[in-house]
Amino acid sequence: MITPVQSESARLLDAEPVAAVRGSTGLQAAWDVDALATGSVAAFADAVVALLREAGIGTSAAVDGPLVGAWFQQALRPVGWSLPSPWDAVAGDYAAADGWIRLHTNAPRHRAAAIGVLGTAADRTAVADRVATWRADDLETAVVEAGGAAAAMRSPEAWMIHPQGAAARREPLVDRLHSVPASTVWHPQAARPLAGVRVLDLTRVLAGPVATRALAALGATVLRVDPPDWDEPAVVPEMTLGKQTVRLDARTPAGRERLQDLLAGADVLVHGYRRGALDPIGLGDADRQDVRPGLVEVALTAYGWSGPWTGRRGFDSLVQMSSGIAERGMRLAGADRPVPLPVQALDHATGWLMAAAAVAGLRDRLRGGSGSRATLSLARTAAELLPAQPGTASPPAGLRGSRIPTPWGEADLLPLPVAVDGVDLRFDLGPSPLGSGEPAWPA
Incomplete structure (x- = not known):
């Protein structure tokens, strides 16, 4: 069955909705997380098929529902060691004088x-x-x-008429604009479609890293850049799969120059900076295309690219509070506190949609030579959630992965939730601590 997310993504990315979804994610909530999750992964698969067909390579794709559910939770599972909690001791939901509010205090x-x-x-x-x-x-x-970063809990009805809620819903699920022609020529390979593609990853938890991880599975060279003082130990092992990780301080002249050099050598830029946030370091909208003509750019924000909250910081858990997701969950469960989705589905779904947008951008560059810019937001993805129907999801069977070494110890890595005929989807690199490498593209 083709879900609304898959269908809408195919329309916006100029791709046929061809990927077949097999089975359920097993994710159950007051909202149809199953359709959102499988639809977003199917959108990625559709984009890969469209890219290969543009190159004259016919293929098909399928999405494994139970594996999608597992990847939306935890795909890399420690063996004999454990991950720290992803939450700061103060972070969480609190009862205010007239309702609920969530404080996000991890940073x-x-x-x-x-x-x-x-x-x-x-x-x-x-x-x-x-x-x-x-x-x-x-x-x-x-x-x-x-x-x-904080969010008061609102009902879905209140969010519908809120200026930011209304603005986010008016935006396309994936908004794309084309830019200047590329200065380099690239052609995809059948087995590793993105081999030779350089992806500059300027993202943090969680949607952006999901996107660049998917691109790495297609063979792209992904260079993740973090500032000197940033860490996210609870998710680093899983979110650095297939990537090289480096640190740069873009607040210094030397760091800014090095970042511009890296951008000049990139084919794709994925970032989670709000509008105008890159201007102070000389990488504003026009600057990025000057530094790298034909750049394929994918940008994420929390609440949208229009409306009064355009510049507001936000995270999946906050958007769930703002947009009515947690309130409806609480109401239907008869609970006395907010009930969010069972996973950070807005992050994961948006990440797969971002990866689809990047692949579509490379397809367009192959077709006509131009670069592009795609924008997405967690709030717009949230608008794709539909109320769940009873009995639409069933618990998945037990899933087994392959054992891999990591710097923290051995771990089981589940198979990827998507398959494209003739494509070798895998990670060339294992996970690594942030800042493990040097800020340079590999020779």
């Missing part, structure tokens, strides 16, 4: 902003006591204005 600066606004110690009980004295909307605004 030190976001934690400092929330604690500074509340004027209390970084203790969960103390934070809960102070949050209870605030109206949820007022605290959300105060934390955001202080440079933090």
